[in-house]
Amino acid sequence: MDMDVEPVGVEPVNRKRGRGPLLWIAGVVVLAVVAAAVIWGVVGRQDAGGEASAAAGTPTVTTSEPSDEERMLAGIDAVLKARASAVLSGRLPQYLQAVDPKNRKLRQSHQQVFANLRMIGVRHLSFQRDARWAPEPRAQHGPSARTVRVLMLVQIAGIDSSPRAVSLGHTFAERGGQWLLVADDDLGIESELSGGYREPWDLGAIAVARKPGVLVIVPAAERRNGERLARESQAAMPGVRSVTRRAPAGILVIALADRQSMDPGWRTGGHPAAAVAAHNFSPANPEATEFMVTGSRVVINPGERREADRLLLAHEFTHAAMASLGNGAPTWLVEGYAEYGELRLAERSGYRRGVDAHRRELLREEIPRRTVLPIDGVFHGEYDENSYGVSWIIVEYLAEKYGLATVNALYADLARGDDDPAVREQVIRKHLKVTEAALVAALKKYDGPA
Numbered sequence: 183m184d185m186d187v188e189p190v191g192v193e194p195v196n197r198k199r200g201r202g203p204l205l206w207i208a209g210v211v212v213l214a215v216v217a218a219a220v221i222w223g224v225v226g227r228q229d230a231g232g233e234a235s236a237a238a239g240t241p242t243v244t245t246s247e248p249s250d251e252e253r254m255l256a257g258i259d260a261v262l263k264a265r266a267s268a269v270l271s272g273r274l275p276q277y278l279q280a281v282d283p284k285n286r287k288l289r290q291s292h293q294q295v296f297a298n299l300r301m302i303g304v305r306h307l308s309f310q311r312d313a314r315w316a317p318e319p320r321a322q323h324g325p326s327a328r329t330v331r332v333l334m335l336v337q338i339a340g341i342d343s344s345p346r347a348v349s350l351g352h353t354f355a356e357r358g359g360q361w362l363l364v365a366d367d368d369l370g371i372e373s374e375l376s377g378g379y380r381e382p383w384d385l386g387a388i389a390v391a392r393k394p395g396v397l398v399i400v401p402a403a404e405r406r407n408g409e410r411l412a413r414e415s416q417a418a419m420p421g422v423r424s425v426t427r428r429a430p431a432g433i434l435v436i437a438l439a440d441r442q443s444m445d446p447g448w449r450t451g452g453h454p455a456a457a458v459a460a461h462n463f464s465p466a467n468p469e470a471t472e473f474m475v476t477g478s479r480v481v482i483n484p485g486e487r488r489e490a491d492r493l494l495l496a497h498e499f500t501h502a503a504m505a506s507l508g509n510g511a512p513t514w515l516v517e518g519y520a521e522y523g524e525l526r527l528a529e530r531s532g533y534r535r536g537v538d539a540h541r542r543e544l545l546r547e548e549i550p551r552r553t554v555l556p557i558d559g560v561f562h563g564e565y566d567e568n569s570y571g572v573s574w575i576i577v578e579y580l581a582e583k584y585g586l587a588t589v590n591a592l593y594a595d596l597a598r599g600d601d602d603p604a605v606r607e608q609v610i611r612k613h614l615k616v617t618e619a620a621l622v623a624a625l626k627k628y629d630g631p632a
């Protein structure tokens with residue numbers, strides 16, 4: 183598996199265009215590795231506690247005098263360590279101690295981030311300098327200034343099953359014998375792990391709303407919308423659990439007004455997605471050179487944040503529950519499953535007739551025209567199509583005919599595997615005992631749930 187490139191799951195349902203037609207945009211996250219930097223970083227890899235770290239298997243040399251580079255890296259690592267422990271223990275002065283005292287704007291923004299992280303509630307926080315990334319000179323901040331790539335590993339209490347990686351570019355400079363943080367936006371690398379969006383604690387004053395297993399982040403002035411979304415999230419949860427047979431530890435819902443909370447690349451059918459289940463990546467090894475998906479957070483389009491309801495959330499939560507199984511499942515199953523979770527809840531929320539009308543139309547207009555299952559590459563196009571609706575019908579048919587347990591096992595097996603057509607065909611045969619062609623033929627005879 184190529185861990186350098188990971189797709190970000192996107193879960194759109196656009197309410198303005200009516201039901202169904204949503205697209206799956208694969209925002210590609212590239213974990214850039216600068217090969218030339220490998221030697222550089224390893225040398226001074228000794229943290230403030232004096233604990234030699236054998237990154238990349240290179241022993242740390244301790245017999246000679248430390249070089250300038252080693253001293254610099256040790257100084258930066260000590261600052262990073264102090265800042266992480268300051269957040270965990272609630273000591274703002276310690277957090278700001280190494281932030282350039284002459285840069286008022288930078289200090290203010292870090293003070294806000296500190297307050298936000300404290301409000302969110304952090305169980306684990308650490309900053310890990312990327313030893314493979316060569317520190318880059320930044321002459322505009324003085325001769326000693328270097329930008330380093332830092333992984334922020336943050337685990338939200340009661341929500342995340344493990345620390346989520348956020349990529350940062352921090353610039354440090356030596357002033358009067360002390361290493362200071364002088365800029366935090368010098369490299370365009372902060373978005374590599376998260377796609378093109380900013381973390382919710384980076385976007386000004388926030389408020390949070392909590393329910394068991396749910397944390398909603400909203401702008402400071404929108405506390406009531408946060409409470410509403412927390413209630414809607416709770417209403418969505420039981421149905422999602424019964425469909426997916428999975429119970430994530432907790433889920434983070436982000437409903438900010440700032441457009442930067444969303445990746446502009448999250449588009450579907452020619453318009454921005456209403457919401458997205460964005461993967462949480464966690465390091466798969468101590469050096470953080472490989473990452474795995476450990477969950478998802480749900481990001482609501484700022485323009486939809488006041489309308490987003492339990493149905494939209496049920497769709498996204500279904501994706502979130504299935505995310506850590508892997509990326510190999512075909513899009514029709516990924517989206518069809520989420521639609522199935524959403525529309526089952528809709529039927530139980532007073533929309534039975536609407537759901538039935540939608541089903542009838544798809545069975546009459548769309549299913550007869552299909553000759554193959556929806557294809558990944560054209561699932562999300564520039565125009566609204568009925569890919570979502572058709573996928574929902576397929577999953578509903580499978581759940582009716584084979585039972586949800588079989589659909590679930592099929593999903594898990596496909597998700598784990600390659601997205602190779604031959605592999606998929608084999609897995610479908612194993613679970614459903616039919617070929618894809620026979621499945622499509624059987625769909626045409628489907629007449630809705632019994």
Ligand SMILES: [Zn+2]
Pocket residue numbers: 192193194497501516517520
């Ligand atoms: Zn979706």
